[in-house]
Amino acid sequence: MRPRSPGLLLLLLWGLQAESQEEVRAMVGSDVRLRCIHPEENSFDLNDLYVYWQISMAGKGNADSVVTYYLSGNDSTNHSDNHYKDRAQLSLDSMKRGDFSLHLRNITPQDEQKFVCLVFQISLQLKKILEVTVTLHVAANYSMPVVSGPSQDEELTFTCTSTNGYPRPNVYWINKTDNSVLDDALHNSTVSLNARGLYDVVSVLRIGRARRVNVGCCIENVLLHQNLTSGQTETFTGTKDSITEDPIDGSHGGEPRPVLSVLVVLAVIVALALAIGWLCRSRCPPRSYTGAQVARPELALTEHV
Incomplete structure (x- = not known):
């Protein structure tokens, strides 16, 4: 049949x-x-x-x-x-x-x-x-996550993006100072399917202002046993009213830089050199300048009998 x-x-x-x-x-x-x-x-x-x-x-x-x-x-x-x-x-x-x-x-x-x-x-x-x-x-491998920000607002806002991965990922934000995982309540993640049937991720982290912030975004692909962490480290200093990115001098209320200390030391050395020169001129007799002298070999002394 x-x-x-x-x-x-x-x-x-x-x-x-x-x-x-x-x-x-x-x-x-x-x-x-x-x-x-x-x-x-x-x-x-x-x-x-x-x-x-x-x-x-x-x-x-x-x-x-x-x-x-x-x-x-x-x-x-x-x-x-x-x-x-x-x-x-x-x-x-x-x-x-x-x-x-x-x-x-x-x-x-x-x-x-x-x-x-x-x-x-x-x-x-x-x-x-x-x-x-x-x-x-x-x-499918996710792209390396990229972190941008922060935006200048009442709080610091960082955005993490990663694309073209599969299956649906887990998203974490970490404190790179001690590698601790930040509270899930601090970030909001959107995972969507693109035209290729793969997942794109956008995660937004909002935290209060701090003098120094060092955060990273981690995309976990459970099936591949893979964790991708953003290579970009965001480091900022500032106060509640203003925030600047690592000032290069002390003109904005920051601590003095090592360059300023070097300039002070050089000024002291120059002052000492001038003082020594003045003392030398006042105590040492002047010498007349006779011009450049041609170096000649010294004659060996011999004893005549």
């Missing part, structure tokens, strides 16, 4: 329970292999097999779940989900050896699904000989 259409088989597949489960992680834009291998190293006749890959849509109410399939004399192109057209591929040579793995190219965030591999033997009245569920986790 040969199945007339893969759509008729869908009604049968919902009641099947997976015999094994795997989890796979893939980066956006990469290729991935979803394993579905028969436990016995047998040789299979492709004309006697029906290999079917679908997305597990339990609870989603969507019947368009076909990824790809193999059935001798049939083409899966018209029955596959358009999202997987020309991206999902089975290897005929591998299937002959019991390897029914799915090769999926150019991974996107929408590929984060549960994929079900089903293999039936036609001569045994479509007896199921293999079923594997593969959960695909998709990840």
